[in-house]
Amino acid sequence: MQRYFASSELHVDDSFTLDTATRRHAATVLRMQPGDQFELADSRGKVFTSTITDLDPLTVHVDEDITRDVELPVDVTIVCGVAKSQKAELITQKATELGVSRVVFANSQWGTARWEATRMRRKLERLQLIARGAAEQSHRNKIPQVDFLPKLTDAKKILADAKLIAYEESAKQGEAGQLIQTLSAHPRSLVVVFGPEGGIAPTEIEQLTAAGFKNAALGPRILRTETAPLYLLSAISALTELRKDE
């Protein structure tokens, strides 16, 4: 069943009116009619079946609470050196499917791309829409937030129980234990910094390390900048959501 997101708390038997973008998708793209149903996730991450009572504006009756927890047990923020538009879109879409809580892009010393302040608002709006669409499609209970930081090392200002740097050099040196060790402490939140295509500069590593970030390898192969966050999120799911026995 199609899933949409509501911007406020919902309760069974509420009548709720959706925004115009959702109306356009439901009425024009999917040609839904009064009486048709979809799933609606509210601002708390609760999910309800709902039935269309009016098309213009799109209004539903909230039917039944069908909430099932599909969110990662760890609140993961990824901080990525900025990438070209297409790669930023791929990271945002796939990381959303794989359960990320927050996607942050940041300019960095060695990055081959930079985001300028003038075009920032449109860029973030577009990426936020992609996150919303991917959250609907993957039946997430929450839409990840997409943000920007002027410097990669500003990641040290993000509050989290655990902090990692996905550092390619660690993999080359045979590091293979940091991610599992970090997860074994059952952090509720985790922030992970990924270098841009040009790599992370030693001074950036130093600043992040001084702020408590630890270097972690994501397997022995060299991953592209847009692949590493997808490995991380899949690995966290495998290590925390998959079980040893049925």
Place this chain on the structure above:
Amino acid sequence: MQRYFASSELHVDDSFTLDTATRRHAATVLRMQPGDQFELADSRGKVFTSTITDLDPLTVHVDEDITRDVELPVDVTIVCGVAKSQKAELITQKATELGVSRVVFANSQWGTARWEATRMRRKLERLQLIARGAAEQSHRNKIPQVDFLPKLTDAKKILADAKLIAYEESAKQGEAGQLIQTLSAHPRSLVVVFGPEGGIAPTEIEQLTAAGFKNAALGPRILRTETAPLYLLSAISALTELRKDE
């Protein structure tokens, strides 16, 4: 250092001449000169540093064996319902980075796309080139093979120690143990079938199940057809290549 692949066995102090596509990349794109070095993986997966002795044809002296095992401990074949070109390219590129051994595309009952026999050769050649490029970039020791099967259920003819279906309905029913259980038997080879965008038909599931395939969920979220193989490969790496303690 740049990595290329040689089509035969190499030994230290050999002189070896590379193919014209590699020559073009080294001489024209990277503007390499005699005396410049690159890494060369041979047909057995051994890796050597090598020094250019001649540019036309591109000939090297094989210097030193620097082989380091970066291949997944399980030989993984993914069988994917065919997707539009761009998605097939994404799957091939990312699965290569993440350690796949063989990528097979297959027409299926409910797939929204089909590959026709007339254009197959060009399609596979293009995807094989993408696999080669991604293997170079991610410093794999081997280039994954890209193939096609006329039917998704032909996957049952593939020989492997373990056989799985990545089945969305399993996730909805709360299945979460099959992948770890399968890996705990330390299979040397694993084949995993992924449905196309339209999903796997019940008769296809039946045929594969009768041939020993088991349904496995890849976490509780719904993944797009091109994301599921990337989750699988990352999960296998996390569960077999990452260690508990340093």
